[in-house]
Amino acid sequence: MSWLLRVFLLVAVVSVIGWSAESRAGTEGAIKIAGIFSLSGQAEAPNRSVVMGVQIAVNEINASGGILGRRLELVLIDNESTPIGSMVAAQKAVADKVVAIIGASWSSHSLAIAPVAQENHIPMISPFSSIPKLTAIGNFIFRVCYTDDFQGEMLAKYAFNDLKARHSVIFVDLTSDYSMELARYFRKQFQALGGTVEREIEYKSNQINYDLQIARAAAARGDVIVLTGYDESGFIAAKLQQAGIKAKLLGGDGWGEGDFYSLGGNRLHSAYFLTHWTKESENPFSQRFVAKYGKREGLAAGTALGYDAVNVLAEAIRQAGSSDRDDIRQALAKGVYSKGVTGSIIFDAQGDPVKNILVVEIRDGVPFYLKTLYPH
Numbered sequence: 001m002s003w004l005l006r007v008f009l010l011v012a013v014v015s016v017i018g019w020s021a022e023s024r025a026g027t028e029g030a031i032k033i034a035g036i037f038s039l040s041g042q043a044e045a046p047n048r049s050v051v052m053g054v055q056i057a058v059n060e061i062n063a064s065g066g067i068l069g070r071r072l073e074l075v076l077i078d079n080e081s082t083p084i085g086s087m088v089a090a091q092k093a094v095a096d097k098v099v100a101i102i103g104a105s106w107s108s109h110s111l112a113i114a115p116v117a118q119e120n121h122i123p124m125i126s127p128f129s130s131i132p133k134l135t136a137i138g139n140f141i142f143r144v145c146y147t148d149d150f151q152g153e154m155l156a157k158y159a160f161n162d163l164k165a166r167h168s169v170i171f172v173d174l175t176s177d178y179s180m181e182l183a184r185y186f187r188k189q190f191q192a193l194g195g196t197v198e199r200e201i202e203y204k205s206n207q208i209n210y211d212l213q214i215a216r217a218a219a220a221r222g223d224v225i226v227l228t229g230y231d232e233s234g235f236i237a238a239k240l241q242q243a244g245i246k247a248k249l250l251g252g253d254g255w256g257e258g259d260f261y262s263l264g265g266n267r268l269h270s271a272y273f274l275t276h277w278t279k280e281s282e283n284p285f286s287q288r289f290v291a292k293y294g295k296r297e298g299l300a301a302g303t304a305l306g307y308d309a310v311n312v313l314a315e316a317i318r319q320a321g322s323s324d325r326d327d328i329r330q331a332l333a334k335g336v337y338s339k340g341v342t343g344s345i346i347f348d349a350q351g352d353p354v355k356n357i358l359v360v361e362i363r364d365g366v367p368f369y370l371k372t373l374y375p376h
Helices: 003-028 044-063 083-095 107-119 132-137 148-162 177-192 211-219 232-242 284-293 301-320 325-334
Strands: 031-037 072-078 100-103 124-126 141-143 167-173 196-203 224-227 248-251 270-275 357-363 366-373
Touching: 031 044, 031 083, 031 301, 044 072, 044 301, 072 083, 083 107, 100 107, 100 301, 107 124, 107 132, 107 141, 107 177, 124 301, 132 141, 148 177, 148 224, 148 248, 148 270, 148 357, 148 366, 167 177, 167 211, 167 232, 177 196, 196 211, 211 232, 224 232, 232 248, 284 301, 301 325
Parallel strands: 031 072, 031 100, 100 124, 124 141, 167 196, 167 224, 224 248, 248 270
Antiparallel strands: 270 357, 357 366
């Protein structure tokens, strides 16, 4: 065989191999996931931190070579801050043929997404929806945050044991599943400990004037006032303080996100709330995260949860060695993610993680990590 013929054959073989590799890459393409969040409307501000965390994680994964040699493609879908919009967003994710859904943030939104995800066998991981019944919808539904039954219990114990409260007043947002459920679990545990609920004060988070609610709180005999809402709680808490009410102010993980501080949280002399993560965490993965992103505006617990949700999904895809939805679900169900910014994440049989809760104290408008509450 002449040297010229040998060169020709070698070039031909290399060309065929190159074409075959390109063909496979083109067939595989990017791994497409949906991020369903409030990009407009009432919940847009509280959702910002979570969306930031999701985007940071996707960018990091792609910068390090993707997953299984494939790029991660994030399709952000606006749920327009409503349950109906969330269901429509979920249907769009199905039409887009995504392999998984990250979202939503608010519990009422996730409750509308989950049945669509379950019906279509799409793994769904909520970063921040803590309502207990969410993961009971089906075996494709997961979350990386603790649940409201646990949070409500810890909220009551902290009020009773640490703040020495015996008489409570609860603010409940009638437009929020999260607020109503958290209030219910707090009430049950606080009463079981021997405390009394003097009054439950109902409101709607989109109302402009809270004067009637403030007056009712002033008339109630409470030594702790529990605000179970989202960032509107900053405004209400500041109004309670401004009215001269001396009761201690306490909130759940809806505090500290979005416009909480600009609405009034930055004017609070003293208050307490529970959360999933703070920059002061001694977790080495958290410290690395803070070193890299700690100066970004809007960084909050939601950012860490959004970041963890994407990385939990990415690890499940790696463990499965596949982007098949059923394979991903199985990997999620039996996987352990030890590198979480918010702590190690191991899902129980219902898709919920067992996690600690952090207590933050606000002093003169500035949040400070106070202590950690551990599960039984």
